[in-house]
Amino acid sequence: MGSECRAKRVLSNVKPMDKRHSYHMTPEEFRAAGNAAVEWVARYLEDVESYPVLSQVEPGDIRSSLPAHPPKTGEPFEAMLHDLDEIIMPGITHWQSPNFFGYFNANSSAPSILGELISAGLGSQGMLWATSPAATELETHVMDWLVELLGLPDLFLSTGSGGGVIQDTASSSTLVAILAARERATGFTTNDTGDLGHLTAYTSGHAHSSVEKAIRIAGIGAANLRLVDVDEEYAMQPEHLERLILEDIAAGKTPAVVVATIGTTSSTAIDPVRRVGEIARRHGVWFHVDAALAGSAAVLPEMRWLNDGAELADSYIVNPHKWLFTNMDFSALFVADRAPLIKTLSILPEYLRNQATDSGAVIDYRDWQIGLGRRFRALKLWFVLRHYGVEGLQHHVGEHLRLARLLTGWVQDNPDFELAAPVTVNLVCFRHVGGDEVNQRIVDTVNASGKAFFTHTKLDGRLTLRMAIGQTYTEERHVRRAWDLIVDAAL
Amino acid sequence: MGSECRAKRVLSNVKPMDKRHSYHMTPEEFRAAGNAAVEWVARYLEDVESYPVLSQVEPGDIRSSLPAHPPKTGEPFEAMLHDLDEIIMPGITHWQSPNFFGYFNANSSAPSILGELISAGLGSQGMLWATSPAATELETHVMDWLVELLGLPDLFLSTGSGGGVIQDTASSSTLVAILAARERATGFTTNDTGDLGHLTAYTSGHAHSSVEKAIRIAGIGAANLRLVDVDEEYAMQPEHLERLILEDIAAGKTPAVVVATIGTTSSTAIDPVRRVGEIARRHGVWFHVDAALAGSAAVLPEMRWLNDGAELADSYIVNPHKWLFTNMDFSALFVADRAPLIKTLSILPEYLRNQATDSGAVIDYRDWQIGLGRRFRALKLWFVLRHYGVEGLQHHVGEHLRLARLLTGWVQDNPDFELAAPVTVNLVCFRHVGGDEVNQRIVDTVNASGKAFFTHTKLDGRLTLRMAIGQTYTEERHVRRAWDLIVDAAL
Numbered sequence: 001m002g003s004e005c006r007a008k009r010v011l012s013n014v015k016p017m018d019k020r021h022s023y024h025m026t027p028e029e030f031r032a033a034g035n036a037a038v039e040w041v042a043r044y045l046e047d048v049e050s051y052p053v054l055s056q057v058e059p060g061d062i063r064s065s066l067p068a069h070p071p072k073t074g075e076p077f078e079a080m081l082h083d084l085d086e087i088i089m090p091g092i093t094h095w096q097s098p099n100f101f102g103y104f105n106a107n108s109s110a111p112s113i114l115g116e117l118i119s120a121g122l123g124s125q126g127m128l129w130a131t132s133p134a135a136t137e138l139e140t141h142v143m144d145w146l147v148e149l150l151g152l153p154d155l156f157l158s159t160g161s162g163g164g165v166i167q168d169t170a171s172s173s174t175l176v177a178i179l180a181a182r183e184r185a186t187g188f189t190t191n192d193t194g195d196l197g198h199l200t201a202y203t204s205g206h207a208h209s210s211v212e213k214a215i216r217i218a219g220i221g222a223a224n225l226r227l228v229d230v231d232e233e234y235a236m237q238p239e240h241l242e243r244l245i246l247e248d249i250a251a252g253k254t255p256a257v258v259v260a261t262i263g264t265t266s267s268t269a270i271d272p273v274r275r276v277g278e279i280a281r282r283h284g285v286w287f288h289v290d291a292a293l294a295g296s297a298a299v300l301p302e303m304r305w306l307n308d309g310a311e312l313a314d315s316y317i318v319n320p321h322k323w324l325f326t327n328m329d330f331s332a333l334f335v336a337d338r339a340p341l342i343k344t345l346s347i348l349p350e351y352l353r354n355q356a357t358d359s360g361a362v363i364d365y366r367d368w369q370i371g372l373g374r375r376f377r378a379l380k381l382w383f384v385l386r387h388y389g390v391e392g393l394q395h396h397v398g399e400h401l402r403l404a405r406l407l408t409g410w411v412q413d414n415p416d417f418e419l420a421a422p423v424t425v426n427l428v429c430f431r432h433v434g435g436d437e438v439n440q441r442i443v444d445t446v447n448a449s450g451k452a453f454f455t456h457t458k459l460d461g462r463l464t465l466r467m468a469i470g471q472t473y474t475e476e477r478h479v480r481r482a483w484d485l486i487v488d489a490a491l
Numbered sequence: 492m493g494s495e496c497r498a499k500r501v502l503s504n505v506k507p508m509d510k511r512h513s514y515h516m517t518p519e520e521f522r523a524a525g526n527a528a529v530e531w532v533a534r535y536l537e538d539v540e541s542y543p544v545l546s547q548v549e550p551g552d553i554r555s556s557l558p559a560h561p562p563k564t565g566e567p568f569e570a571m572l573h574d575l576d577e578i579i580m581p582g583i584t585h586w587q588s589p590n591f592f593g594y595f596n597a598n599s600s601a602p603s604i605l606g607e608l609i610s611a612g613l614g615s616q617g618m619l620w621a622t623s624p625a626a627t628e629l630e631t632h633v634m635d636w637l638v639e640l641l642g643l644p645d646l647f648l649s650t651g652s653g654g655g656v657i658q659d660t661a662s663s664s665t666l667v668a669i670l671a672a673r674e675r676a677t678g679f680t681t682n683d684t685g686d687l688g689h690l691t692a693y694t695s696g697h698a699h700s701s702v703e704k705a706i707r708i709a710g711i712g713a714a715n716l717r718l719v720d721v722d723e724e725y726a727m728q729p730e731h732l733e734r735l736i737l738e739d740i741a742a743g744k745t746p747a748v749v750v751a752t753i754g755t756t757s758s759t760a761i762d763p764v765r766r767v768g769e770i771a772r773r774h775g776v777w778f779h780v781d782a783a784l785a786g787s788a789a790v791l792p793e794m795r796w797l798n799d800g801a802e803l804a805d806s807y808i809v810n811p812h813k814w815l816f817t818n819m820d821f822s823a824l825f826v827a828d829r830a831p832l833i834k835t836l837s838i839l840p841e842y843l844r845n846q847a848t849d850s851g852a853v854i855d856y857r858d859w860q861i862g863l864g865r866r867f868r869a870l871k872l873w874f875v876l877r878h879y880g881v882e883g884l885q886h887h888v889g890e891h892l893r894l895a896r897l898l899t900g901w902v903q904d905n906p907d908f909e910l911a912a913p914v915t916v917n918l919v920c921f922r923h924v925g926g927d928e929v930n931q932r933i934v935d936t937v938n939a940s941g942k943a944f945f946t947h948t949k950l951d952g953r954l955t956l957r958m959a960i961g962q963t964y965t966e967e968r969h970v971r972r973a974w975d976l977i978v979d980a981a982l
Binding site (some may be wrong): 022023024025027029030031033034035037038039040041042043044045046054055057059060061062063066069070071072073074075077079080084087088089090091092093094095096102103106107108109110111112113114116117118120121122123124125129130131132133134135137138140141145148149168169170171172175179182190191192193194195196199208209210212213216217218219220221222223224265266321327328329345347348349350351352356359361362370371372373374375379382383385386387388389390391392395396455456457458466472473 | 513514515516518520521522524525526528529530531532533534535536537545546548550551552553554557560561562563564565566568570571575578579580581582583584585586587593594597598599600601602603604605607608609611612613614615616620621622623624625626628629631632636639640659660661662663666670673681682683684685686687690699700701703704707708709710711712713714715756757812818819820836838839840841842843847850852853861862863864865866870873874876877878879880881882883886887946947948949957963964
């Protein structure tokens with residue numbers, strides 16, 4: 001085949017290196033730089049309240065401070081920390097500030113940060129069981145722990161037919177669930193033929209945008225996603241869902257998936273999971289439940305009513321990276337039956353074959369996700385669960401719920417404001433009674449002050465202020481001050 | 492709407508907490524634990540050679556050592572480090588061992604690990620420019636630096652119509668490129684209608700399995716993926732590609748995407764990118780180039796022949812997390828025109844609207860990827876580029892190439908072995924002349940010894956040994972010993 005010749009020709013282009021020294025940090029240099037980095041993070045967490053929450057830079061400000069070209073020669077670590085302070089920090093919106101109330105939180109914690117550090121240090125790649133058995137088995141284990149911690153149905157335990165897997169975001173979790181639903185609905189033929197038949201999908205107009213995005217990606221088409229009506233509390237109306245399904249069946253369509261939400265993004269509305277699940281079951285439709293934010297509240301037994309009916313779900317997601325003190329990325333996807341998921345996402349080329357995989361005795365998580373490579377993310381949740389213990393997590397999540405209730409009361413007690421939606425967990429939706437213009441001014445004024453940050457949505461076409469209370473270090477005084485700022489901005 | 496009543500009812504379920512203390516680490520506790528974690532990583536990197544490269548545990552060994560239930564109360568950080576050593580480490584396959592030659596490497600470095608630490612410490616979430624302008628602008632900037640560093644076509648610079656974005660893995664990069672191709676081929680209607688028409692796709696049988704996986708996910712169907720013949724060096728045959736495209740057009744199909752590979756997974760074969768690209772252009776087909784592994788070699792000017800023709804690509808990927816000292820995850824996706832990618836993946840719900848987005852003056856990277864949330868991954872590549880400088884990266888990548896050439900010579904000089912494919916970059920494919928059984932014994936014996944780890948593939952139906960030389964700390968002595976082990980195992 002003449003490959004020897006080609007090989008020689010190709011590689012002879014590479015000049016031998018004269019230098020034989022190494023550019024790597026020595027272990028001693030790593031210790032010094034590492035301790036400096038830890039000190040930097042420690043100071044950041046001490047000082048985080050002093051930064052404007054929302055970055056105040058203009059587009060292009062950061063880039064214009066950076067050199068146009070990559071450096072020819074190496075620089076000391078101190079130079080990077082210096083530029084981090086001088087160039088990068090003004091462009092950071094401080095998600096870990098206790099004054100951050102925007103979107104849904106992406107909270108974090110010290111043990112999680114250190115889990116990420118050790119995971120990066122190990123640099124193991126857990127695409128297959130064999131490529132780091134501990135990464136796979138610890139993942140399976142902490143996902144089972146999570147089922148217990150949140151009182152989720154035993155169906156989701158790996159010890160039965162189900163199991164959990166870590167995804168990067170809820171969008172990816174929802175996508176792989178919808179792909180499995182697509183394949184099941186077409187007798188596992190679409191992967192091969194691309195023939196989607198006439199699949200339809202169902203969710204409420206208040207579901208997260210990732211549902212529509214997944215429907216697009218999967219080739220089902222947004223036009224085949226039915227938006228089910230919601231009630232006056234923005235929760236899905238099951239009667240309408242069933243009517244849509246029946247209409248589609250009558251029209252020759254194949255309903256493939258229903259997505260219900262426990263805690264919608266706009267207002268944390270809780271879809272009636274049990275009734276929706278019963279309808280999905282009745283028609284043989286995959287039932288996916290998105291509890292990405294609100295699911296963490298179930299760490300408190302008194303909040304487990306949220307998951308009523310979750311045992312009817314084929315798949316379920318909760319994101320510890322939102323409200324369980326585990327830094328991005330960590331979305332937990334559970335399935336009641338892992339077989340259709342694996343059947344949908346598995347491909348086994350020769351170069352990935354190994355004895356453990358061939359034995360069928362192990363989990364290869366690459367078959368549970370879009371990507372092949374995987375970081376060792378179980379470590380950080382393991383550290384979080386062990387550092388806080390169940391009681392610590394219950395305490396802090398419970399405290400966030402208490403603060404949300406407190407804020408709810410302040411809103412209710414102020415005649416200039418009104419609640420805009422039920423407060424089901426840690427998000428308070430409210431508005432000034434003066435209309436959209438006043439409310440927009442409130443958002444802009446408070447966020448521009450840098451003293452607190454929150455975001456908006458629209459409910460019934462009206463601008464609505466949202467305060468999500470879930471940052472790790474948020475205490476009553478922060479919520480109080482944010483509320484005072486809002487009241488003042490309305491004057 | 493009665494929401495006040497509902498809110499009160501719902502939240503009154505939450506018991507007020509009696510305890511008011513915090514379970515969080517104090518900054519002082521974080522400093523102590525952080526320094527212990529840095530020390531742990533430093534020692535790991537010092538001792539990594541002493542571990543068996545391939546974990547020697549049996550399925551279930553790790554889980555059986557873990558407590559069945561999550562802890563009720565918190566534990567000290569020392570307990571986690573203790574269990575890391577005692578329980579987790581035996582189950583780690585050491586990708587950062589200099590004796591790791593399996594798959595393609597996923598190498599790392601000290602500055603990258605510290606970039607990951609600081610990114611986790613900041614905990615910013617860069618889904619939108621506004622949610623951390625520095626995360627977005629540094630990403631755009633280092634991706635432009637990467638274009639310069641690797642001598643990639645200017646088309647991929649953000650300053651023109653193109654640009655780069657960080658994805659978690661090459662699988663995701665390829666998926667979003669294929670989605671953009673799908674939409675462009677259908678006049679941007681498939682997202683909405685789900686009508687894929689009769690799309691076809693093209694790649695060689697030696698392309699990575701992620702191409703077929705993406706074709707499945709996108710709903711195009713594996714049956715519509717044409718596998719183009721390869722030549723005797725496992726590179727795509729452009730004549731066959733054009734014949735397949737013409738046949739499909741004649742049959743009423745719509746060719747949507749061609750994927751060429753610079754450095755296939757089995758043998759780092761280099762598809763003739765220029766000729767393939769010319770054919771794709773001629774027929775108006777999206778041209779995607781996968782240089783996930785080999786692309787990093789272009790840090791050396793003398794290796795830039797690899798990318799000949801890359802200016803014809805609509806999209807191109809290279810993974811710094813494979814061979815550019817940047818720990819997982821960091822796959823760099825470049826597009827020549829960002830408009831179709833954004834048009835394909837963008838959805839803008841009200842709760843994500845903001846002035847900067849509405850102005851159109853900024854990049855919101857959520858529109859360039861599957862997920863919504865994003866970690867601040869640009870930081871670690873920034874640290875790597877600044878620590879090593881261009882010359883440091885050139886030195887170490889060049890050294891890996893030198894070692895691959897050295898090993899190639901040893902194989903050629905030993906009459907019991909033969910090269911199985913051209914050595915184009917840092918992967919050497921070879922086999923013992925004694926047949927599959929002998930070669931399987933070599934793999935099994937060496938990997939079971941724990942002294943080195945490498946993997947296999949099949950070429951022309953014959954078992955082939957693969958040694959990828961790209962781990963950060965691999966030196967000549969490691970390659971020498973691995974080769975000695977292989978020769979001994981064959982006796």
